Amino acid sequence: MNIAEMLRTNGYKVTPQRLAVYEAINHNTTHPNAESIYKQLQPNYPSMSLATVYKTMEIFAKIGVVRVLQCGEDSHRYDYKTASHAHIRCVKCNQVFDVNIEQEPLIREAERQTGFSIDDMNLSFIGVCKDCQEKE
Amino acid sequence: MNIAEMLRTNGYKVTPQRLAVYEAINHNTTHPNAESIYKQLQPNYPSMSLATVYKTMEIFAKIGVVRVLQCGEDSHRYDYKTASHAHIRCVKCNQVFDVNIEQEPLIREAERQTGFSIDDMNLSFIGVCKDCQEKE
DNA sequence: GTGCGTGCAAAACCTTTGCACATCG
DNA sequence: CGATGTGCAAAGGTTTTGCACGCAC
16 A cells, blocks of 8 residues: 555545655655654755644654654654664764564563553664774 | 762762752652652752752763653653663553563674664653553 | 852753645545 | 645743852862
């Protein structure tokens, strides 16, 4: 199902802005925040507002098109990969990368310990990436 | 080493405000944010300002007296347990609890995959606690 | 007495909201 | 044409900062 169908199926209208935001994040591995998506779209969509990026992201998150990440920063980042997975951020260059760590066993263990019914989890690491280590 | 020595050793002055904030968080298992520490101190320290709570927490985090948590909310929470450990938050009652999950193996695996030198990690779960499940 | 700490208010930052206008269906 | 979406500006929530005064040392 493409993004237009995805929106329509969920009762949302298909607009140029929504398609543009989708293009900006789809297969975008940089884990951008709202501001950088906004800046990325500025040249081709000068009328696009930051508020529209936020509103669109809220919808995309709701219908499962993006995932919202907290990587120890003030702003949220967005990931087109919607399956929950770990992230790692470099404190020097601020890039965020994926990490493959199985999350199911962690969720089961947390549920066992606490009796919670778990909806979601967030696993992120912070450190210095290889490139930045070499630059020192 | 008590908090007064801890402050002096690190070149900070010992003030009634800092001691009061320390009392408020030491062995406080509720993982409070700045606002709730401020409110907790209000009755006994009416002149204490929220800015002082923030400034004090910044120092405490720097000298290893508290740990800053991000549990998927807008505000930061503070934990007197400074050894990195996992947390779980209930979306209904907003309480945060500790979870015992070994983090060293996760850090080693993330370092192996990415070549990062890891300084810190954050593992948090979100769901519905046992009490809130039963209330439904 | 000197320099650091406090409290206030203002600013900064990210995100959300209200509203008039535009546009999708 | 009606309901939903957009863009702007303003407001909201959290955290930081500038500055005059006060207190630790």
